[in-house]
Amino acid sequence: MKVRIKFRKYGALKFIGHLDVMRFFQKLMRRADIPIAFTGGYSPHMIMSFASPLGIGLTSDGEYLDIELARPVDSVDAVRRMNEESVEGIEILSLRQISDEKKMTGMTILSAADYLVSLKSGKLPDHWQELFADFMSQKEIRVVKQTKRSEKEVDIRPLIHQWEIKDQGILLKLAAGSRENLKPDLVMDAFLSGQDIPGDTVSFFYHRLEMYADSEENTGGFVSLEAMGHDMTV
């Protein structure tokens, strides 16, 4: 059976990259005695996949990995065991059973992610909130997107599903996943360059809040990856 684990990444752990977070979870599974299933073959490895890698320097309240279990576990008990074996900086929030269908892994169905952007250093103009609203009211926002091989100009406006000024920060709901993916720093870079603020004078802190799949009703709405599973009891 498949389960989805939701976790929080905070503090000094923001300096641990994705590959090392994967290694951390592999070892955590063993320490916490989670009966994870292995692939066959000569060098078996754990069946584990992450919804979306989090870049170095970012923190998150909504990270996900899906794993295959060899036998059922109790959600509450498993979460407790994992937290006992974890470190400051990674907190397990939930473990929920999900559909066994292959096309339903977090990585495949991921469609959007929420980010909270706040000012880390430098200074923005006093009326930055108005400026950001103007920026968002544009019909299109063309930026140069770097890919592995080349760079191309794309319109990122359709990839920003929602935005909101909250306290001193900005909430962004951005397209995420394998079809379309927009990183929050690209949005902020585009905003700064539109205001003629040099990118190296202002820096932002990015915090991921949640990850979503498209909701089943085809309404254009989203459902959090966590809400797609249910707690297990043994």
Add this chain to the structure above:
Amino acid sequence: MRKLALNDDILLKIEKPARYIGGEVNSVIKDKDKVDIRFAMCFPDVYEIGMSHLGIQILYDMFNQRDDVWCERVYSPWLDLDKVLRKENIPLFALESQDPVRDFDFLGVTIQFEMCYTNILQVLELSHIPLHASERTEDDPIVIGGGPCTYNPEPLAEFFDIFYIGEGETVYEELFESYKEWKASGGNRREFLERAAQIEGLYVPLFYDAAYNEDGTLKSFTPNNPYAPASVKKQVVMNVTDCPYPMKPVVPFIKATQDRVVLEIQRGCIRGCRFCQAGMIYRPTRERDVEKLKEYARAMLKNTGHEEISLSSLSSSDYSALKELVTFLISEFKDKGINISLPSLRIDAFSLDVMSQVQDIRKSSLTFAPEAGSQRMRNVINKGLTEEDILTGAGQAFEGGWNKVKLYFMLGLPTETEEDMREIARLSDRVARRYYEIPKEERNGKCQITASSSFFVPKPFTPFQWASMFPAEEYTRRASIVKEEFQAQLNRKSLKYNWHDAQTTVLEGVMARGDRRVSAVIEEAYRLGCLFDSWTESFKNDLWMQAFENTGVDIDFYNLRQRDAEELFPWDFIDIGVSRKFLYKEWERAMQGEVTPNCRMQCSGCGAAVFKGGVCYEGKN
């Protein structure tokens, strides 16, 4: 939440910030106000190397078991952070508390290889601790060194307050108690060092004077303080089964060189290879109880979550319960996705059988360390491995499906002739020929024989401590003779030959057998910008040569001179149990090409029996 010593901007701009943040699984956090002693334990190389070292894990665990001590870790900041710390005047800090090292009571440095010496100075300077022990005050930590290089601590004598000679499990407790008493008494630094000097195995360099003869050799080495003993006794743990072992080693976030559980199955080696320092200084050979090791394996795998376990010893095949232990590991863990790695095994039917169970034969390679190409040369170095052993072992392996073999050799050994050098290539070729004796249809394509040679560096407390070395050009010449001979071999297309750099060999030679005067070169090289000398990308030989020139220290004096039977060596004040008389007898036997049997075949009376245990007393209870 833990605060970090470095801010986000710094951490985001340097390579691998995880090296500096601490907070790993099983790292130990205590309340600094509730401990009496804060100990910063340093491995003077980059985090991934230092975190792979078993000795530190043992001491870290042992110290932290005490409620009154908090031991933390420090590693060398890589070149990128080094620049930042200097520019922004940020003091070097320990990983756990992120507090400056200078606030600690002790800075312990493990000294594993000669090419880390400039890194020790970097750690001191970045910690804002005076480089010279003589310039430190009560505000500075006590700087204590340990590890294999301290068997000749003299090139580093100026920079350390204390050297701990031998295995760390024995007298640290005593040192800590003494430190607490001294701290309560409000004494000065010198008074503490006098207390330390009275503890067996501890050497306080400030309390000794060296005098030299006109020819530059050591004339005398005498204590100048009534509390300092004339001879310092190496520390050994005689009951290795019941001595502390870390059940919860720290698990790094980033991949360390050694990313696995390490089971130390024994200490010491019965073999007596004449070039090998470890084989002499860790005498007598002592085995851990196999039942205890099984418990350790279970507990450590559970507590770390590692997916691999490895055995550690100088020669695993000599461990008496090896078969039982390996069978246990395979039956217990193999189905749980745990890899079992078995280094330093002699290649024979048993080891090939277990290796075929734990590794993918097609991908893995077998390693032999003949150390020398000719039988004559192997007799000189007392490497009890015959050509027949190698060819039989390789033959069995080839028939079992392996087709990759690694061969390790040394060049520049005492009495080495051109014939001996050429035999390296010829022996490699004979291994390849053995492969092609297998009928073509049963073979697994071509074979790959990779031969590597390093240049021999004579080490203190070995029979070869009297041997002379060669200039760098001579090492290179010898390697090119071997290279040329490889090209003349029948199976040259299946053979590959690599050799190590000759420049670091020369430096290692000076550091290994140097005296106190060598410290000036180390300091000058560091001032000129030498750092991370064991890393090819940062090794700067021209600066080292400049340092020798600036200080007037003569490389040839240390490396090229033939040492007399009677010469007083800088390390002679250390008593390792093994006698100088035995070492010299072995040197003479080497010159005659005579082989000495290993400890289990026949005792050669080396002197290590003075410790009253281990292999010396096997079957004598």
